[in-house]
Amino acid sequence: MEDFFPYVVFTIFGLPVRNTVVSTWIMMVIIVGVAAIIGHRRPAALELLVDFLLDTISTVMGRPAGLYLPFLGTLAVFIATANILSVLPAIPLPHSKMFPIVSPTRDINTPAALALTVFLSVYYFGIRSKGLRGYLKDLASPIFVLPLELISHLSRTLSLALRLFGNVLSTELIIAVIFALVPFIVPIPLTAFSMLTGVLQAYIFTVLATVYIAAGLEAGEAESTKT
Amino acid sequence: MAELDPGVLTTLVTIIVTGISIVLGTLTPAIVEGRAVLKALEGMARQPEAANDLRTTLFVSMALLESTAIYVLLICLILIFANPLLDRFF
Numbered sequence A: 001m002e003d004f005f006p007y008v009v010f011t012i013f014g015l016p017v018r019n020t021v022v023s024t025w026i027m028m029v030i031i032v033g034v035a036a037i038i039g040h041r042r043p044a045a046l047e048l049l050v051d052f053l054l055d056t057i058s059t060v061m062g063r064p065a066g067l068y069l070p071f072l073g074t075l076a077v078f079i080a081t082a083n084i085l086s087v088l089p090a091i092p093l094p095h096s097k098m099f100p101i102v103s104p105t106r107d108i109n110t111p112a113a114l115a116l117t118v119f120l121s122v123y124y125f126g127i128r129s130k131g132l133r134g135y136l137k138d139l140a141s142p143i144f145v146l147p148l149e150l151i152s153h154l155s156r157t158l159s160l161a162l163r164l165f166g167n168v169l170s171t172e173l174i175i176a177v178i179f180a181l182v183p184f185i186v187p188i189p190l191t192a193f194s195m196l197t198g199v200l201q202a203y204i205f206t207v208l209a210t211v212y213i214a215a216g217l218e219a220g221e222a223e224s225t226k227t
Numbered sequence B: 001m002a003e004l005d006p007g008v009l010t011t012l013v014t015i016i017v018t019g020i021s022i023v024l025g026t027l028t029p030a031i032v033e034g035r036a037v038l039k040a041l042e043g044m045a046r047q048p049e050a051a052n053d054l055r056t057t058l059f060v061s062m063a064l065l066e067s068t069a070i071y072v073l074l075i076c077l078i079l080i081f082a083n084p085l086l087d088r089f090f
Helices: A019-041 A043-061 A069-083 A109-130 A132-139 A143-181 A187-216 A221-225 B006-046 B048-081 B084-089
Strands: A008-012 A015-018 A091-093 A097-099
Touching: A015 A019, A019 A043, A019 A069, A019 A109, A043 A069, A043 A187, A043 B048, A069 A109, A069 A187, A109 A132, A109 A143, A109 A187, A143 A187, A143 B048, A187 B048, B006 B048, B006 B084
Parallel strands: none
Antiparallel strands: A008 A015, A091 A097
């Protein structure tokens, strides 16, 4: 059970590097490689993905999604890949050790970083659409709602991070417990279920990020005709 | 009642409380989520053309409801694997 939680693999210049970070590097190589291969062989498959993302984002936002696709699409692809990454087998190392590939989202730091990017991008897109003065004016339209507004921004960022972390951790903990009890065949349906919930969590994270960004832009309706 | 080591007592109480709280904390969101799905399905059956909007809203609200169960789960995990009371007092 000690192997289940993230542990420090090695240190660079005094900075500890956990096994989830190494898994993230492996995942980046996989994403770039798969995207390059598919983009070379079957570009239509990638267009299908982009069309799906554009459709979802524009449905939720109610405006053209071209400006927001790079950020939200990256979130969706990253989280979906990260959640189903743990089905890959462990990598054998020298000295008869193994490096198990784990989901990067199992470590609380990864969902926290993703939620922080959403937190900051709400302000970025809001200021970009309304201008700094307009955004601040809308944020504090009666001045006494400003603290409530800021607290709600912080608490939804916290819940965004904890939801992703808790879902991934709980399904993988269940798989680990079942694997310790019956390591034969029984964990396979649970692994399939964890892949399903992983992709669903990526969808939910992306839709929630879209909703939060759209809430920051609400008055900027006229700007949407430009994109 | 026999003399009990405080650490053992704390662990015992923690295990019992964790069991109770995970049951209550998953029961309530499950019931509420079931009601949400029920209403959404009724709406979809009545107006199939609104199904897409309803589905997106359903997913988002289910995620928001689900997060309460996730908070309970995280607190239970903290109590079991990294109990702060045991570290601080014993």
